[in-house]
Amino acid sequence: MSELLARHRAVMPSWLSLYYDEPLEITGGKGVRVTGADGRTYLDFFAGIVTNMLGYDVAEVREAVERQLATGVVHTSTLYLLRGQVELAEKIARLSGIPDAKVFFTNSGTEANETALLLATRARGSDQVLALRNSYHGRSFGTIAVTGNRSWKNSSLSPLNVHYLHGTDRDAPAFRAMDDAAYIEACVADLRDVLATAAAPDLACLIAEPVQGVGGFATPPPGLLAAYKEVLDEEGILFIADEVQTGWGRTGASFWGIGAHGVVPDAITFAKGLGNGFAVGGVVARGDLMDGLTANGVSTFGGNPVAMAAANATLDYVLDHDLQANAAALGPVVLDGLRPLTALPSVAAVRGTGLMFAVEMADPATGAPSPALAAAVQEAARRRGLLIGKGGLRGNVLRMAPPMVVTGADAREGRDILVDAVTEVDAAATA
Template identity: 75%
Template structure:
């Protein structure tokens, strides 16, 4: 493994992060567990950054992909009809609830968000965008502009004119102790003030994650985005919901994260879990917005036949097995268990989550964020056989999102490992 690590460091960029003091190579997987090159097994609570949505070695997905490969056609591009692409778009358009919806497929969430920003700025004829503080929307030039986390921004150059809003930052002094209603009212006041002072002329759209992924699963209280949408609608400002991490029933309480707020957005972006590991992303938007562009467009690899076979099989599996309900049930076991344990664990600053998307903030004796404890937690859970992820504005948040196929027994097993690791800290 040390040889592979040395080879990695020789040819891969230094900024390509690796977890653990001794990084692992995952060589096999089955169900919700993976095995590394040393033969050690792990219960996977990070799922390839929320991407292996229904676990590993799923027969339905494997068979669908093998059938497509057996045809000899793994690529044609979008200049030809693609049956699997049309079938998947029909399902997503129906599930989205967006009127007269149309779908465009990409290879990633970054590409999907770039497309949504293009659609919005073109439709509204302005480069002004509203985004949320602590957000993350991708690593490309445009998506970095709407990302509000200094750790993920290489420069301030931008093709967009962006203004950042409150909504997931209740830890700030001015918001502490507020009820949900009071916090929503304060954020709406701030939105109106931004629209009255910071912008010049029309604004194209707001782009927001219902639950902030890289931000450490911080989230606005349910109803905030409905209140925002009511204000934005007064000026015709569009709403883009970034569902790259919150889509497909992961929150348990709704199929898309924005639905927890009672909002039907103008566009939703998606990626990650839809292909259960195969590269697929996209935008589902109002038909008039999608059709509005005047220039010719295509996607060479977006929506390719193999990815579409995997995505159709994955989405069918999620719906046929009601994995949204399973996320609600198994997520409650873990989140409730963590909240019950938190009062006796002084290193825990906060526990939050919805469904199978939950996080633990780690803090020092004075209550300040502790990325050092987060790093120690990662090493402890690795020893105990569980894979987790890190995030948060200060790198002190453990974020976890197991496959939606997690069983109740595995939920309790994972909870036990997490609590044991926290106790060891």
């Protein structure tokens, strides 16, 4: 065990998990590649959990941060006017598609979702919230309460009254034989049943990820969230799109993941990629919804001048270089190369949209989800110089979300390494 790993285990909580049998310390980065303390260079296909959207050592972001640091103003709080905050809010409000939108900045996706839940429950005067099964919305008390994944829940205690809906469980026995249209019909019928039987009047909101990040990049079929929203609108229930992992064009087809469903939500939460590694998150919502809070409100660190400098530069880069188009063009390059893996006994599914891909590993003998095989593929990919993530309800799904500046050559290299790694692990599992 390395000296740093021993120190980590001595002072960090046991539940703070680390990847790999020999955990990696990253000491440098350039473009879409990082260097470890082991001296090796790796192609990074997980980007700090979908966060280093532009990769590493980006001149435009670095120079914007350096200019802000040179002013000597690292922090003021929201009690003072922050030019960078206003400029970024103007851009996000325009890009949101939400009428009369206003923006509040936080430090993370967890805080962003907490804020959105506060807005919705205050507006509706209700603690009742709808969420999807297999979802993940953060690690705080409130966001864990609306997370539909048992492996992330530490307690049944909750500040909210939560009802879980179907959305990404097409493989469940009840739905396995259905096509998309039949599944959507069944899900909408279930929503109506929940509203009629389990929920009291004036339910606050539905919060949903267009692509479930921690849930293994599982995606509701196109049109399901729009069908849900039709029912919600009948009751005045608000809709929150959790775009912490899907925003900024990553899904390729639209700037926000919710665009695939043809829905304009009442609020959108965001974080991760916007700061390209700097801590920033937030909510963009209808002005009347945002203004509905009546108690005092400030943010000590949300909208910090340095984070705003990084975020403005990052968003400008995304728009100026049309990285959404890059995601749309290169997503199929990777996904089409991964799909043949489903012929292997240990691969249960391959899925993806834009620059978000997943490979689901299963025991070749029983078909049961196999976290062990997923971990083995992670190790095999690292040996070949590729870093990937892991998730899913049962921890058996490999997740890839490379920086959105990835080139065609990078995409093909990562794809081919992953194919080799999965093939190696499958051969060992079926020998």
